[in-house]
Amino acid sequence: xxxxRSALIAVLLCAAPAAAQEKPLKIMVVDVxxxxxxxxxxxxxxxxxxxxxxxxxxxxMPSPDGSKDSADRIVMAAKKLGIRKIDYVLVxxxxxxxxxxxxxxxxxxxxxxxxxxxxxxxxxxxxxxxxRVINSAAGQYQVYQETVEGHQRIIAKAGDVIKxxxxxxxxxxxxxxxxxxxxxxxxxxxxxxxxxxxxDIDENVNENTRSVASLLRxxxxxxxxxxDLSWDIEYQLACPIDRLGKVNLLIVTQHGSANVSNNAAHxxxxxxxxxxxxxxxxKGGDPDVIKTVTAQESVQGFWRLHESYKFPELSGDQNFIxxxxxxxxxxxxxxxxxxxxxxxxxxxxxxxxxxxxxxTVTNLRNGFSRTYQSRN
Numbered sequence: 001x002x003x004x005r006s007a008l009i010a011v012l013l014c015a016a017p018a019a020a021q022e023k024p025l026k027i028m029v030v031d032v033x034x035x036x037x038x039x040x041x042x043x044x045x046x047x048x049x050x051x052x053x054x055x056x057x058x059x060x061m062p063s064p065d066g067s068k069d070s071a072d073r074i075v076m077a078a079k080k081l082g083i084r085k086i087d088y089v090l091v092x093x094x095x096x097x098x099x100x101x102x103x104x105x106x107x108x109x110x111x112x113x114x115x116x117x118x119x120x121x122x123x124x125x126x127x128x129x130x131x132r133v134i135n136s137a138a139g140q141y142q143v144y145q146e147t148v149e150g151h152q153r154i155i156a157k158a159g160d161v162i163k164x165x166x167x168x169x170x171x172x173x174x175x176x177x178x179x180x181x182x183x184x185x186x187x188x189x190x191x192x193x194x195x196x197x198x199x200d201i202d203e204n205v206n207e208n209t210r211s212v213a214s215l216l217r218x219x220x221x222x223x224x225x226x227x228d229l230s231w232d233i234e235y236q237l238a239c240p241i242d243r244l245g246k247v248n249l250l251i252v253t254q255h256g257s258a259n260v261s262n263n264a265a266h267x268x269x270x271x272x273x274x275x276x277x278x279x280x281x282x283k284g285g286d287p288d289v290i291k292t293v294t295a296q297e298s299v300q301g302f303w304r305l306h307e308s309y310k311f312p313e314l315s316g317d318q319n320f321i322x323x324x325x326x327x328x329x330x331x332x333x334x335x336x337x338x339x340x341x342x343x344x345x346x347x348x349x350x351x352x353x354x355x356x357x358x359x360t361v362t363n364l365r366n367g368f369s370r371t372y373q374s375r376n
Contacts, residue, residue, distance in 0.1 A: 034280025042165030055100030092227025186245035219355020255284025
């Protein structure tokens, strides 16, 4: 008995340091001023970037933090995480706020493999002014094609599984197609579908519709990052049968924009434990989306990249907001400009995820953090 007890103590002593040394998955939601860029670092040192922000000349740059463009912000985030090469860059679609930074990024930090949905799905509109062609999806796709030359490229299809160290990326939608069957643990009838009847599917399948939607799994944790996936494709994933199952960390789709994305039945089916909304001060963060996310009983924490210019009263506790509103006089100067906003310091949000289900989110503006235990 004494020998057995001694052996048990020895096992526990050996296991304790191993548990203490367990490394989390690190996720940096980068502020690219209303664009999108989410950086992942696995415990093994493998990296994934989903979306690349704006091209040069857009995204409220240069900034007081020294950034000239979105690519600078991403490189700064990579340095904070100790990343010297981005192993995978996944471009969800070719709108300039998601793919526009790819060319500049590839010149500033080594990139391994690019992932995308294939050819552009937004034809150039007749009569587009020459100076606006470059900012169209067609123009951005041409630049992107030039950027990926010489790199490995994966054309993502719904159902593909991409292993990145201990992180598994399941492509649940791509190029306007969704996975055929529910994922393990999913498949239940979604009763929320009856409260959000389907809309007519737009025959004009556009780049938002074609977004590469990633359901990432790390141990017991599921993370949803769907780019600008459209309302109708979200509905196909959620109704009448939920194809995804429980999501622990939700990167809110399309900057928190309503009408075009953030189907309420889809969000209810995912039942996220923690939500991070990569909105801008003037972009996204719509009241209906905030209402939908906060209505989920599962949500333990709701974080945002920016306070809202238009609806500051809906922004919640400022400790959960990475970038606060500038003075009203500065907001008024750009009131008549749809996307322009006063430049800021570009604070991001960091999430650390452990395989056991623990999630810690930190506001890089003030160091405020909260830790949650995900529920499965």
